[in-house]
Amino acid sequence: MAVGKRKIECPLYAEGTAVSEEDIKTRKVTHYEDHPDIRYSWTAGQAISRFLNGLKEGKILGVKCDGCKRIMVPPRMFCELCYKPIDGWVELKDTGTILTYSISYIDPDARPLPKPIVVALIQIDGASQNMAIMHLIGEIEPEKVYVGMRVKAVWKPENEREGSVTDIKYWKPLEG
Amino acid sequence: MVAIVGVGFCGFNSTTPDLSWKEIVYEAAIKAYSDAGINPRRDVDSFVTCEEDFWEGVAISDEFVPDQLGAVVKPTCTVCSDFLYGLATAYMQIKSGLAEIVVLEAHSKASDLKTLGNAIRHAMDPIWLRPISRAHPYYLAALEMQIYMCERGLCEEDVARVVVKNKNNALLNPSAPYAANVKLEDVMRSPKVFDPLKKMEIAQTSDGAVILVVASDEVARKLTDTPIWIKGIGWWTETNSYDTASFSALYAYKAAKMAYKMAGIANPVKEVDFAEVDDRFAFKELQHIEALQFANKFEVARLLRDGYFDRDGVIPVNVSGGSLGVGNLLECTGGQKTLEVILQLRGEAGKRQIDAEVGVAQVWRYLPTFSGAVAVLGV
Numbered sequence: 001m002a003v004g005k006r007k008i009e010c011p012l013y014a015e016g017t018a019v020s021e022e023d024i025k026t027r028k029v030t031h032y033e034d035h036p037d038i039r040y041s042w043t044a045g046q047a048i049s050r051f052l053n054g055l056k057e058g059k060i061l062g063v064k065c066d067g068c069k070r071i072m073v074p075p076r077m078f079c080e081l082c083y084k085p086i087d088g089w090v091e092l093k094d095t096g097t098i099l100t101y102s103i104s105y106i107d108p109d110a111r112p113l114p115k116p117i118v119v120a121l122i123q124i125d126g127a128s129q130n131m132a133i134m135h136l137i138g139e140i141e142p143e144k145v146y147v148g149m150r151v152k153a154v155w156k157p158e159n160e161r162e163g164s165v166t167d168i169k170y171w172k173p174l175e176g
Numbered sequence: 177m178v179a180i181v182g183v184g185f186c187g188f189n190s191t192t193p194d195l196s197w198k199e200i201v202y203e204a205a206i207k208a209y210s211d212a213g214i215n216p217r218r219d220v221d222s223f224v225t226c227e228e229d230f231w232e233g234v235a236i237s238d239e240f241v242p243d244q245l246g247a248v249v250k251p252t253c254t255v256c257s258d259f260l261y262g263l264a265t266a267y268m269q270i271k272s273g274l275a276e277i278v279v280l281e282a283h284s285k286a287s288d289l290k291t292l293g294n295a296i297r298h299a300m301d302p303i304w305l306r307p308i309s310r311a312h313p314y315y316l317a318a319l320e321m322q323i324y325m326c327e328r329g330l331c332e333e334d335v336a337r338v339v340v341k342n343k344n345n346a347l348l349n350p351s352a353p354y355a356a357n358v359k360l361e362d363v364m365r366s367p368k369v370f371d372p373l374k375k376m377e378i379a380q381t382s383d384g385a386v387i388l389v390v391a392s393d394e395v396a397r398k399l400t401d402t403p404i405w406i407k408g409i410g411w412w413t414e415t416n417s418y419d420t421a422s423f424s425a426l427y428a429y430k431a432a433k434m435a436y437k438m439a440g441i442a443n444p445v446k447e448v449d450f451a452e453v454d455d456r457f458a459f460k461e462l463q464h465i466e467a468l469q470f471a472n473k474f475e476v477a478r479l480l481r482d483g484y485f486d487r488d489g490v491i492p493v494n495v496s497g498g499s500l501g502v503g504n505l506l507e508c509t510g511g512q513k514t515l516e517v518i519l520q521l522r523g524e525a526g527k528r529q530i531d532a533e534v535g536v537a538q539v540w541r542y543l544p545t546f547s548g549a550v551a552v553l554g555v
């Protein structure tokens with residue numbers, strides 16, 4: 001008999017029997033726990049170093065390629081499409097347009113976040129198509145964010161900037 | 177046959193604070209493409225890269241590969257192993273007819289990794305090996321060295337001579353950051369940090385990248401007058417753990433058998449001119465010379481002492497300076513060994529040039545493994 005024709009009483013999902021914290025504590029589940037300490041310090045290199053130093057000065061820097069005519073951000077020393085060295089540096093505006101966004105309510109441990117986090121891909125003004133940077137949206141009710149919304153960077157005070165993508169605190173709606 | 181038609185490298189340096197790993201790879205790749213006379217955006221059918229996430233510090237690290245290789249929107253795959261395993265993959269892709277030109281890449285940015293010991297430790301069985309000792313896992317090499325020395329009747333000097341030979345060979349290699357004019361007494365004075373293993377017998381890490389352009393027979397003959405042929409290639413794994421290993425580099429012996437068979441080599445001593453072997457711990461070179469059948473297992477140390485494996489010896493081993501001179505390049509270690517064999521066979525090895533027509537590159541998958549690969553290259 002086709003399943004669809006039967007009256008199915010069980011729920012659409014089955015919970016099964018979860019392993020409880022007690023089971024683990026009492027070693028009912030045999031295991032060995034280890035917390036590896038593996039640390040890195042990634043060299044930023046030529047292109048990203050200049051980009052990060054630019055952020056410290058409150059500037060978003062990009063590079064241009066005379067082959068494909070793209071303005072690229074984040075910058076790189078070579079154009080990956082034309083496969084040749086880049087042709088120069090340009091300073092971009094700290095304004096842009098939201099390409100896509102999402103409102104997150106849950107942290108990586110599946111716990112509710114105290115406040116929803118809005119992450120967006122922001123197409124930077126002056127950069128070529130598909131040259132967006134990922135960042136946070138603030139100073140707006142999450143539900144009011146939309147694709148195509150114009151935004152502007154909110155920078156940390158100069159003395160707090162350290163040459164990191166977080167030197168921009170978040171992006172806020174551009175009025176007008 | 178399948179041939180190597182282009183080679184490029186960047187490095188090798190103990191640290192590279194001015195360049196990101198991507199910029200290192202770009203520099204090496206540009207050189208390889210210019211050497212082969214190809215445009216990666218137009219001419220390459222497939223890209224093979226070799227990397228291990230824990231060395232890189234990012235998961236799914238192969239996703240970061242295409243840009244700097246010119247491989248954007250192209251077939252790309254990663255072999256999570258040493259460069260020589262990647263060479264086998266490139267070889268198979270060409271032999272199967274899937275590709276005519278394959279680019280092979282491996283790099284090391286070991287200087288970005290702050291806790292090498294803990295990364296190696298992370299490769300040990302988490303339940304019955306990791307909890308035993310908090311010592312730096314170099315002790316695993318010392319365990320193997322101890323039993324190998326006992327079984328072969330080796331004295332400390334026998335192992336120390338490997339360091340003397342390789343670090344001095346490296347003096348002729350401008351890309352060998354650990355080259356040094358050391359004498360036997362210098363090595364003998366080096367502290368036994370993991371008894372019986374001495375500090376100077378451990379290769380320190382270095383940064384760099386090696387890129388090859390590999391091509392089918394027909395394409396290779398069109399591209400170059402000096403193709404380097406891949407005559408044989410082999411790889412082998414013995415066991416996953418220290419409690420079940422043979423401690424005689426069986427992996428290298430079996431991988432060599434496979435490669436020699438393919439190359440039609442019956443007597444390696446007569447048919448191989450020189451070799452670059454894995455010497456990331458000095459005693460490993462002795463093991464690997466034995467496994468490659470360049471000497472009887474009880475004769476290796478005596479022959480080394482007599483200069484048989486010197487740069488002007490019967491079978492020069494690690495003319496480049498080996499990993500003791502060039503540094504431990506992680507998954508690019510086999511890359512450096514292959515690079516040296518290619519440069520020697522092409523006559524482009526500069527001051528350290530030897531006269532050779534057939535060379536062997538051999539690599540071990542490093543601690544804590546019993547795996548390795550061997551390639552036989554020839555003109």
